[in-house]
Amino acid sequence: MIDRLAKFVRDTQIWQSVFRHGYPDNDRNQSLIMFSSVLLHLHPVKIRRSALRFRYTMCLGGLSAFMFLLLTFTGIFLMFYYVPDTRQAFQNIKDITSNVFMGGLMRDLHKWSAEAMVFLVWMHMFRVFMTGSYKAPREFNWGIGVILLTLTLLLSWTGYLLPWDQLALWAITVGTKMAEATPFFGYAGPWGQQLGMRVDNDIRFLLIGGTVVGQSALLRFYVLHCVALPVLITLGMVVHFWRIRKDGFSGPL
Amino acid sequence: MSERNTTENIYPRNPKKSYALMELVKGQGFQTKKQPEDTVFVWPHLLYIELIAALVFLAGLLWVCTFKHAPLEDMASADTTPNPMKAPWYFLGLQELLVFFDPWLAGMVLPSLIVVGMIAIPYLDINPKGVGYWAWKERPFAIWTFQFGWVQWWVFIIIGVFFRGLDWAWYWPWDDWHQHKPSSGATLNDMNVILEGWGMSVSAANMSTYIMTIGYFAVFMVLPAILWRKFSRNLGFARYVTVWGLMALLWISPVKVFLRLGFNIKYFLVTPWFKV
Numbered sequence: 001m002i003d004r005l006a007k008f009v010r011d012t013q014i015w016q017s018v019f020r021h022g023y024p025d026n027d028r029n030q031s032l033i034m035f036s037s038v039l040l041h042l043h044p045v046k047i048r049r050s051a052l053r054f055r056y057t058m059c060l061g062g063l064s065a066f067m068f069l070l071l072t073f074t075g076i077f078l079m080f081y082y083v084p085d086t087r088q089a090f091q092n093i094k095d096i097t098s099n100v101f102m103g104g105l106m107r108d109l110h111k112w113s114a115e116a117m118v119f120l121v122w123m124h125m126f127r128v129f130m131t132g133s134y135k136a137p138r139e140f141n142w143g144i145g146v147i148l149l150t151l152t153l154l155l156s157w158t159g160y161l162l163p164w165d166q167l168a169l170w171a172i173t174v175g176t177k178m179a180e181a182t183p184f185f186g187y188a189g190p191w192g193q194q195l196g197m198r199v200d201n202d203i204r205f206l207l208i209g210g211t212v213v214g215q216s217a218l219l220r221f222y223v224l225h226c227v228a229l230p231v232l233i234t235l236g237m238v239v240h241f242w243r244i245r246k247d248g249f250s251g252p253l
Numbered sequence: 254m255s256e257r258n259t260t261e262n263i264y265p266r267n268p269k270k271s272y273a274l275m276e277l278v279k280g281q282g283f284q285t286k287k288q289p290e291d292t293v294f295v296w297p298h299l300l301y302i303e304l305i306a307a308l309v310f311l312a313g314l315l316w317v318c319t320f321k322h323a324p325l326e327d328m329a330s331a332d333t334t335p336n337p338m339k340a341p342w343y344f345l346g347l348q349e350l351l352v353f354f355d356p357w358l359a360g361m362v363l364p365s366l367i368v369v370g371m372i373a374i375p376y377l378d379i380n381p382k383g384v385g386y387w388a389w390k391e392r393p394f395a396i397w398t399f400q401f402g403w404v405q406w407w408v409f410i411i412i413g414v415f416f417r418g419l420d421w422a423w424y425w426p427w428d429d430w431h432q433h434k435p436s437s438g439a440t441l442n443d444m445n446v447i448l449e450g451w452g453m454s455v456s457a458a459n460m461s462t463y464i465m466t467i468g469y470f471a472v473f474m475v476l477p478a479i480l481w482r483k484f485s486r487n488l489g490f491a492r493y494v495t496v497w498g499l500m501a502l503l504w505i506s507p508v509k510v511f512l513r514l515g516f517n518i519k520y521f522l523v524t525p526w527f528k529v
């Protein structure tokens with residue numbers, strides 16, 4: 001009875017339009033599922049048994065990617081309740097933690113997975129270095145990786161300002177203080193003033209949209225954190241994953 | 254419409270189509286030296302591992318969320334400045350460097366060089382050995398160099414996170430973290446001032462700091478070529494200069510820490526534009 005029903009469902013046009021093949025329990029279907037699904041297509045159809053060994057990658061790259069997905073999910077949730085306005089932002093966060101259904105959990109999860117992602121990406125890089133996986137032909141993908149790492153740090157850091165509490169304001173104040181010391185482009189940096197940099201036209205001013213961390217900085221960090229950097233890191237990951245496939249995985253023989 | 258028909262339409266077994274699943278044949282794969290028995294299907298083998306890893310990690314995160322909540326302090330206010338002001342933990346290594354270097358170096362130039370230097374690694378390492386497994390012995394130079402930077406990065410972070418309290422002074426875990434530390438009383442001197450104290454004229458002292466700085470880099474440029482001739486010749490000129498230039502920079506933080514703690518030196522190079 002159940003078998004008959006299942007067969008009926010599987011034979012409908014709707015089902016067939018979505019799934020191009022039967023359940024992947026034989027070689028042909030196990031190949032087709034990897035071919036026909038854009039997401040699974042990130043993977044090859046078959047891999048060497050030895051590349052499965054947990055001890056080799058410890059899943060660090062995969063978990064970094066998983067953290068990014070989780071952060072996107074929880075981040076979108078938080079965006080429903082958050083307004084990047086210095087008069088509201090702090091109260092929004094308080095409301096999320098105390099009044100919004102599941103809000104506290106979503107914020108905690110967003111926070112801890114962000115920290116975990118930084119750590120995992122560092123560890124992934126460590127793994128790639130220690131297993132010599134950056135050597136030819138994977139030089140370029142290592143470079144993409146370094147950029148992904150930088151973007152990960154910037155994502156974490158721009159998010160740090162958004163709760164608009166004391167921790168946020170002053171951590172970002174210390175951080176952006178560095179920018180004014182940029183050689184040539186910061187007014188307090190070497191050759192900055194010689195090149196006409198002032199506190200209100202240098203690179204720090206560009207970053208925070210003012211001379212102190214205030215409303216413009218909050219808006220800029222919000223846009224960077226929720227739009228610009230996620231888009232960039234997604235592009236980076238697309239290239240990264242593509243190249244892992246094209247360059248071949250370095251796994252043990 | 255049977256499943257077979259749909260599949261045939263979308264993935265025709267047509268050798269003229271450049272991307273298609275042609276056929277599955279029994280027998281040897283074209284992976285040289287490897288038997289087909291060595292390979293497994295990604296579905297389900299790898300996907301299971303990925304799923305389990307993700308679920309276990311998610312469970313761990315959820316568990317953390319049950320007892321540790323994301324911090325939220327008082328609302329931001331420009332009127333009260335916290336002491337100490339700390340960057341997020343992953344940047345505290347760089348903030349710790351501010352003790353030893355000016356912001357342009359600790360906050361901008363060194364981090365940029367770290368990024369550039371890291372991207373350069375695969376192009377500088379010409380040793381083809383040790384790919385595909387956790388290796389130590391076959392590439393001692395690469396591993397020691399990397400570890401040297403990696404350990405520095407974490408040591409500075411750990412100091413910044415766990416040992417820096419009020420006024421960015423050094424606090425042990427058992428110290429009273431609400432009590433200001435008396436300032437050490439030691440006065441820090443610039444290298445040229447120290448040299449003047451030894452009887453050098455102002456211009457000679459200034460000149461000496463320039464020469465010593467150039468000398469620092471010169472040692473990194475010359476010594477390896479003498480000590481490791483074959484290794485150096487294999488690197489070639491461009492790689493050699495880059496490798497040892499970056500190496501000199503990799504040593505700059507430990508050297509500065511040593512000069513500061515050992516000899517109370519504030520800057521070892523003073524120019525009209527910047528100080529190091």
Ligand code: HEM
Nearest residue numbers: 057061062064065125128133141142145146148149249250
């Ligand atoms: C957002 C950050 C990143 C994500 C999501 C990511 C993801 C991945 C994944 C899923 C793999 C497959 C193997 C594995 O899991 O270890 C991989 C491999 C690789 N990653 Fe990353 N990665 C990131 C950052 C980096 C960084 C920072 C580096 C190096 C600086 C890097 C360099 C590489 C290289 C060279 C490979 C190929 C390894 C091999 O063939 O063995 N990646 N990455």
